[in-house]
Amino acid sequence: MRMTVAITILLAWIPFFWQPLRGQSPRVGKDDDQKPKQKTKLATHQPQVGTEVSPLIVETHARAESKEEAAETQRYKKQTLLFNRLTLTFAGAAAVFTGLLVWIGYRGVNAAVRTLTAIERQTKATENNVAVLINSERAWVVISDTRAPDLKISISPGMIAGPLDYNTHT
Numbered sequence: 001m002r003m004t005v006a007i008t009i010l011l012a013w014i015p016f017f018w019q020p021l022r023g024q025s026p027r028v029g030k031d032d033d034q035k036p037k038q039k040t041k042l043a044t045h046q047p048q049v050g051t052e053v054s055p056l057i058v059e060t061h062a063r064a065e066s067k068e069e070a071a072e073t074q075r076y077k078k079q080t081l082l083f084n085r086l087t088l089t090f091a092g093a094a095a096v097f098t099g100l101l102v103w104i105g106y107r108g109v110n111a112a113v114r115t116l117t118a119i120e121r122q123t124k125a126t127e128n129n130v131a132v133l134i135n136s137e138r139a140w141v142v143i144s145d146t147r148a149p150d151l152k153i154s155i156s157p158g159m160i161a162g163p164l165d166y167n168t169h170t
Contacts, residue, residue: 050056065073 048054
């Protein structure tokens with residue numbers, strides 16, 4: 001079934017190739033056995049047009065427009081001008097709003113950096129406070145110089161007495 005459809009489509013397109021396609025010169029599609037029409041030769045020789053001897057000059061003139069066509073052309077020009085102005089206005093507004101968004105983003109990034117810097121300072125301060133708290137709660141063993149101090153007391157022989165009697169008061 002598919003083969004039949006494909007062959008039918010291909011066969012349907014064949015007649016389009018028998019005639020010149022759009023943009024092709026009329027010579028395409030003619031057989032070589034057809035003889036072109038005979039040209040009559042003029043007795044006088046005319047210079048080729050488009051050369052230095054006989055330049056080709058073409059003047060173009062716009063045809064006169066009717067009032068309706070002139071009004072339509074004027075309306076079209078005004079409409080085009082309006083569309084161009086609106087396009088420029090919206091493009092300018094988009095540029096302004098884009099610049100505003102860039103500025104807001106810049107300010108947001110700066111605020112985030114400042115916040116992160118403050119958090120970092122707070123973290124360092126907290127770590128220092130925790131270290132101080134741990135050191136203050138920790139049991140400390142302090143070892144100092146344990147030598148007995150040198151006492152420079154002179155003892156005279158009369159100062160030495162016997163055992164003290166704690167029962168008598170003088």
